[in-house]
Amino acid sequence: MVHSLRARLLLWLLLPLAAFVLVAGGVSYDAARQTANLLQDSALLASARTIIEDVDWDNGALIATIPPAALELFESPYQDQVFYKVLAGKGRLLVGAPDLPAPPAGLALPAWYDSRYAGMPIRAVAYERLLYDSGHAERVTVIVGKTMASRQAMIDVLWRPQLLRQGLMLALVMLLVPLGLTLELRPLMRLKDDVADREPTQLEPIRPDHLPSELRPIVDAINQCIARLKVHASTQRQFIADAAHQLRTPLTLLATQTQFASQCDARDPALFAALKGVHRTSQKMAELTSQLLLLAQAESMASPGVATRVSLAAVLSSVLEELIQAAQHRDIDLGAELDERVSVAGNAGLIASLASNLIDNAIRYTQRGGSVTALCRREGDEAVLQVIDNGPGIPAEARAHVFERFYRVANDTEGTGLGLAIVHQVARSHGGSVTIASGAARVGLIVTVRLPLWRE
Ligand SMILES: Nc1ncnc2c1ncn2[C@@H]1O[C@H](COP(=O)(O)OP(=O)(O)O)[C@@H](O)[C@H]1O
Ligand SMILES: [Mg+2]
Structure with a gap:
């Protein structure tokens, strides 16, 4: 039944x-x-x-x-x-x-x-x-x-009109009642959609206005459940943030200590090499930790409602400034085309880490002497942030996976595999999207991030 x-x-x-x-x-x-x-x-x-x-x-x-x-x-x-x-x-x-x-x-x-x-x-x-x-x-x-x-x-003659009247009534009820029920049950369907369409991080209570009184207790119960989940999620997030933060301090200390140790005793080459190794590993761990922290932050950015105005040009300039040395180091021509007027609503730190991960990738994976361009502009009611390089690009079969955590196309370079996962998560939590495509004549990579424009 x-x-x-x-x-x-x-x-x-x-x-x-x-x-x-x-x-x-x-x-x-x-x-x-x-x-x-x-x-x-x-x-x-x-x-x-x-x-x-x-x-x-x-x-x-x-x-x-x-x-x-x-x-x-x-x-x-x-x-x-x-x-x-x-x-x-x-x-x-x-x-x-x-x-x-x-x-x-x-x-x-x-x-x-x-x-x-x-x-x-x-x-x-x-x-x-x-x-x-x-x-x-x-x-x-x-x-x-x-x-x-x-x-x-x-x-x-006496009976037929009566029968007709009652038949008509039955027919009318059979026709109108299902219609009425469908109409009256619509709030229930809307409630279902409201709950079903939620992002996992969207832990706002359901607004009970326009709901029939019979549904209120259900909505109240769901809201209480959401409130408990919210508390749970924020404790969890806080724990990850705390853990990453706590890890950073001893890791930095470890890096300093190994550097110091390698300077103190450079006579034994084996020991020197071992210390160098420890130093590299601790640096990698520090990077991994900070990437994990960023990912946790991006995932926990619940509602962009509390966001501030972020100028994409300003964020990109400061990121480019930080990375200019790395680009020079690899002999890469780092360029920018920035429209000063493009602003989005969000978290400046997270958007900076999105840009920094994209430009860092472009510099890191493009061959020496290549070129990398970062740009931002407005397209309709969207802000577009693009990073374009003329490096090897990403093979089509790998593109579906690069946004997964810890996924790396090639393992011969340093990296955590978290960069594009952070980019994806930050774009999503700001109500935007990321796409990747190869450049003209199938050379290089174009990563395009679209975010909703800032509205007063
Ligand atoms: N601009 C790029 N050109 C070519 N390959 C890239 C580019 N950006 C990312 N990739 C590939 O995508 C993979 C995932 O990138 P990412 O998530 O940032 O991790 P990571 O850089 O730590 O390896 C990289 O390992 C790399 O192989
Ligand atoms: Mg990367």
């Missing part, structure tokens, strides 16, 4: 209604039948009376003629057949059909009864009267019967 609220509500409504229509139909059929019987019976009696009025004495003997008015009573478009007989005394036939059935014995007259005649069901009445003639009296009995066609027609 499907647990559809809609289907169940519909069932609760339609079942009683159908039962009601059924019972009401039966009751109204009964009423129509009684009315038809009453009318038919009184017509039969009137006819019998008219016949008996015309029974008369003639020279001491009873004679009966059937007045036309007695039969005209039954005229109808339904072609009912009418039968009659008139009996005198104890069964002497005066006129009519001799074998028309008499009423069942023991009935007080006038008596109405159902019977069969000439192979057809009939309704009949037996009526009697004492007729006097100069001190002499005789009992005269009139029996009038007729077939049932007009009675059935009358029942139909």
Whole structure:
């Protein structure tokens, strides 16, 4: 059984209604039948009376003629057949059909009864009267019967409109109630969409306005759950941030200490090489730690609502300044095309780490003598930040994976594999996107970041 609220509500409504229509139909059929019987019976009696009025004495003997008015009573478009007989005394036939059935014995007259005649069901009445003639009296009995066609027609006429009305009501309910239920259940669907479409970091409570009161307790419960998740997530985040921060200090210390040690005792070349190794490893760990910290920060940036205005040109200039030495070191021509007017809403530190990771990659992976250009501009209602190089690019089959954490295309260079994951996460948490493409003539790499423009 499907647990559809809609289907169940519909069932609760339609079942009683159908039962009601059924019972009401039966009751109204009964009423129509009684009315038809009453009318038919009184017509039969009137006819019998008219016949008996015309029974008369003639020279001491009873004679009966059937007045036309007695039969005209039954005229109808339904072609009912009418039968009659008139009996005198104890069964002497005066006129009519001799074998028309008499009423069942023991009935007080006038008596109405159902019977069969000439192979057809009939309704009949037996009526009697004492007729006097100069001190002499005789009992005269009139029996009038007729077939049932007009009675059935009358029942139909009386009953059909009722049936029609109730059928119409049922049809209307079956049509309108599902529609109403669909409309009324829309808040539930909206609530579902609201919960289903959420980003994992979007831990705002659901706004309960416009929700029917029946949904409030559910929304309250979900909101309480969200609040607990939020506390949990922020504790978790704080822990990662604290851990990364705590790790940084001893790592920096370790780097300084190994450098110092390698200067103190340079006589043993083996020891010197080992210390150099320790130094490199500690530097790598420091980088990894700070990248992890950045990623955690980007992931935890819940709502850009609390963001400040960040000028892309300013961020890019300071990042380029920091990296100019690395570029010179590798003989790379570092250029920029910056539109000063482009601003986005967000966290300046995170956007700087996005830019720094992209430019660092471009410098790092482009061959000596290559060129790297960083640019920012406005396109429609988006801010576009691009880093273009003429290096080896990223093979198409690897592009789907480069945004994954710790994914590296080649392992022969230094790196953590977290750079593009940070870029992706920062762009996403700012409501933007990153795409990568190869440059003109399939040379180099173009990384494009699109972010929503700053709005006052
Ligand atoms: N500009 C680029 N040119 C060529 N390859 C690149 C470029 N940027 C990134 N890559 C490739 O993508 C991989 C993932 O980059 P990233 O996430 O920054 O990690 P990392 O730089 O620490 O290796 C790199 O290992 C590199 O192979
Ligand atoms: Mg990198």
